[in-house]
Amino acid sequence: xxxxRYAIGFLCAFGLASTAIGGPRETLIDRYAAAAKAADAGxxxxxxxxxxxxxxxxxxxxxxxxxxxxxxxxxxxxxxxRTRTRKPIEPMALSVSPERYKDIAKVxxxxxxNCDEVLGRECTPLEKGDWLAYMMNQ
Amino acid sequence: xxxxxxxxxAGLLVIGLTAAVLTKARAGGDDYFPPVKDKLTVDxxxxxxxxxxxxxxxxxxxxxxxxxxxxHFGDNASLDPQTAAHVTRYLxxxxxxxxxxxxxxxxxxxxPAGASPQRITELPKWVREHDEVSRSEWQHKDxxxxxxxxxxxxxxxxxxxxxx
Numbered sequence: 623x624x625x626x627r628y629a630i631g632f633l634c635a636f637g638l639a640s641t642a643i644g645g646p647r648e649t650l651i652d653r654y655a656a657a658a659k660a661a662d663a664g665x666x667x668x669x670x671x672x673x674x675x676x677x678x679x680x681x682x683x684x685x686x687x688x689x690x691x692x693x694x695x696x697x698x699x700x701x702x703x704r705t706r707t708r709k710p711i712e713p714m715a716l717s718v719s720p721e722r723y724k725d726i727a728k729v730x731x732x733x734x735x736n737c738d739e740v741l742g743r744e745c746t747p748l749e750k751g752d753w754l755a756y757m758m759n760q
Numbered sequence: 761x762x763x764x765x766x767x768x769x770a771g772l773l774v775i776g777l778t779a780a781v782l783t784k785a786r787a788g789g790d791d792y793f794p795p796v797k798d799k800l801t802v803d804x805x806x807x808x809x810x811x812x813x814x815x816x817x818x819x820x821x822x823x824x825x826x827x828x829x830x831x832h833f834g835d836n837a838s839l840d841p842q843t844a845a846h847v848t849r850y851l852x853x854x855x856x857x858x859x860x861x862x863x864x865x866x867x868x869x870x871x872p873a874g875a876s877p878q879r880i881t882e883l884p885k886w887v888r889e890h891d892e893v894s895r896s897e898w899q900h901k902d903x904x905x906x907x908x909x910x911x912x913x914x915x916x917x918x919x920x921x922x923x924x
Contacts, residue, residue, distance in 0.1 A: 685834065707809040707907040738836055 815860025
C-alpha cells in the first residue's frame, strides 16, 4: 500500500469517525468505556478480537441450549441467525444491519437477557464494549 | 305470468349459502385469529417467537404470563413496568374471552372458566387439531418447535392458521 493510499484510508476513517461523533452508538461506547475504566484503571480501550472470542466461545455456563452467542446468532456475523423457535434474527454485523446499536435501551435489554442465557450472569462493561467493537468492525 | 317458484328459490338458496360460506372464508372461519396490531406488543413479544394472536388464550392466561415474565418458559423475558403494562392491556383486551371472543371461542373449548393455561399448544382443541402431525414432522429441522406456527401455516402472520 502506498503512502497516498494510507493517507486516503486515514482520511476516510477519520471522516467516518467524525460523522459518527455524538450518535447514540458513540454515547453507548463512551458509557461502557467510562464504566470499564472505573472498574480497572488499566483499561486501554475495547478490542474487537476479545469481542470475537466472547462471541464464539462455547461457555456452557447459562442455559443448556444456549452455550454460546453463536447458538442463536450463528457462526457468520453477516448472516441471519435464528431463535430456538426458528424465528430469524437479523445479522449482527453492522455492515449488513446498519440500523443496529442505535437504541441504547434495546442494546442494554438484549445484553441483559442474552448474557444471562449464555454466561449465567450479566456481562461486564468491558465485555459489552469489546463485543460491540467486534460487531461494528464486521 | 307464471314464475317458476322452485328453481328461483333454489337459486336464491344457492347464492345465499355461497355468500355465507365466502364471508366465513374471508374471515378465515375457525382458523382466523387477528394478528397483533399493536407495535410495541409486536416488538416485545415477536422478537424471540411469533407474536401469538391474543385471541388464542383467555385474559387470565395473559395476565398470569405477564407477571411471570422472569421465568417465561425457562427464559427471563422481563420488561420494564411501563412496557409490561401496555402489552398486558393489549393482550387482555383482545383475549379469547374478551375482545377476541368471536375468533377464540372455539379454541377455548374444554378450558375451564377462570383457568389460565400458558401454552397454546396444550389447549385441548389445539392438541386435537394437530394430532395428525407426526413426531418426525415436529422434529423436522425447519419446524423444530411447536411455537413455530409459520413452518406449516405460511400465512400465520396475517392471522390465517388453516390446514396446509
